[in-house]
Amino acid sequence: MPTLKPVAAPPIQGVVPALNELPGFSPGDAIRVGVRSPIGHYRVPIYLRGKTGTVVQVIEPAMVDNEAEGFGKNAGSKRHYYRISIPMTQVWADYQGSPRDELRIEIFETWLERV
Amino acid sequence: MTHTSHIHDDGSHHDHDHPHAEISVGEKPGYYAVMETAVRELLIAKGLITANDIRHQLEVLDSRTPALGAKVVARAWVDPGFKARLLADGRAACEEFGISFYDDTQLIVLENTPAVHNLIVCTLCSCYPRPVLGLPPDWYKLKPYRARAVSEPRVVLREFGTIIPDDVEVRVSDSTSAVRYLVLPMRPAGTENLGEEQLAALVTRDAMIGVIPVTLDQEVGQ
Amino acid sequence: MSGSEDLVRRLPNDIGGFAAGSVQRVEHDLLPWEKSCHALADVLDFTKIINTEEKRRGVEALGETMIGQLSYYERWIVAFANILFAKQILSPTELAMKMAEVEARHVDAGDARG
DSSP states (O other): OOOOSOOOOOOOTTOOOOTTTSOSOOTTOEEEEOOOOOOSOOOSOGGGTTOEEEEEEEEEEEEEOHHHHTTTOOSSSEEEEEEEEEEHHHHOTTOOSOTTOEEEEEEEGGGEEEO | OOEEEEEOTTSOEEEEEOSSOOOOTTSOOOHHHHHHHHHHHHHHHTTSSOHHHHHHHHHHHHTOOHHHHHHHHHHHHHOHHHHHHHHHOHHHHHHHHTOOOOSSOEEEEEEOOSSEEEEEEOSSSOOOOHHHHOSOOHHHHSHHHHHHTTTOHHHHHHHTTOOOOTTSEEEEEEOOSSEEEEEEOOOOTTOTTOOHHHHHHHOOHHHHHTSSOOOGGGGTTO | OOHHHHHHHSOTTOOTTOOOOOOOOOOOOOOHHHHHHHHHHHHHHHTTSSOHHHHHHHHHTTOHHHHHHSOHHHHHHHHHHHHHHHTTSSOHHHHHHHHHHHHHHHHHHHHHHO
């Protein structure tokens, strides 16, 4: 299906984007979900820590990181986040179902490592 | 204390005495209802919110039911251009259709096809496409569905009477952030002669969560 | 990982993949106070007095015992109270006195009928 939304292109010559202005990952990139254990508030479920998958989509617009938003931050320092696809057989060692079954989830850039 | 029925987080459904009895006319409100009234009235007295803000939001909530989502689905079934826009940007297409989004959420519409079956869940809380479906049912917010939909979706689907063949991919979307999902179910066979409104009448809330398909049986009794 | 560490590192709402019973298709029409609580939550988010993410964090902070025993909107209103105390918008005594006042209205109404 052709996308109907304009997609941002890499900056043309002479255009310098701000730090963290452009998403660091693109659709198709292989990623691993971080394995750290923040306390207090997080939105990356433990069942996905350390799992590897693929970026499906960059979600626009960038948002306030929900680990900061949970403590009252309502603006500033927006982060890119991404729709990620992970095979169910990756997530659950004993998964019962088709090997093509997938989990999809949105994760902030701060949690993604390039594989 | 009134004998009341109460749904627990683990999904069990006990009948027992509880301090949070249902309110009926002439009955004293329960502890938590009193707390809600007190918090609301204090915030209004301090000028932080107004009674009208609350009254208006109650009207907003009352106006959002699965009938809206059903209209979106039926339109997508009859209008390929709309369907393409809906799949490209769910929120923008719903807004184009006249359904406003009263919160900051985005909407990703997930198309069920003969090759892919989508199911939505929020394992961490109860994220749900409220602007287009209204408030979620209790089972969506309770532990059995939240815990198991991501690890054994086919077993959970069977509990709803839905058998997905092995050659169909099951795709579970777990909502954690500002993105909400709506499942665009498959249009059932035998509906070629139905109009948009008749089609919308077939589309149930549970089909837009992805736990059941849309079937012609739904028409019975409507 | 020791048992006590896990209590800190895993939020009590983080249950994806846990063993659980079969899905019972329970639902109920919201009670008037529950609906009012939902409208309050939305207004608190619109005004950013308590944003949605703070509400989630506030519910998590109630801990497993309360999360298990309070119903959905009971968790919300208790979380709101705690967050409003933390932000010094309300004080515990202020809320207690207001709750006593609200309760007294209904006692009075009952007496009047009697």
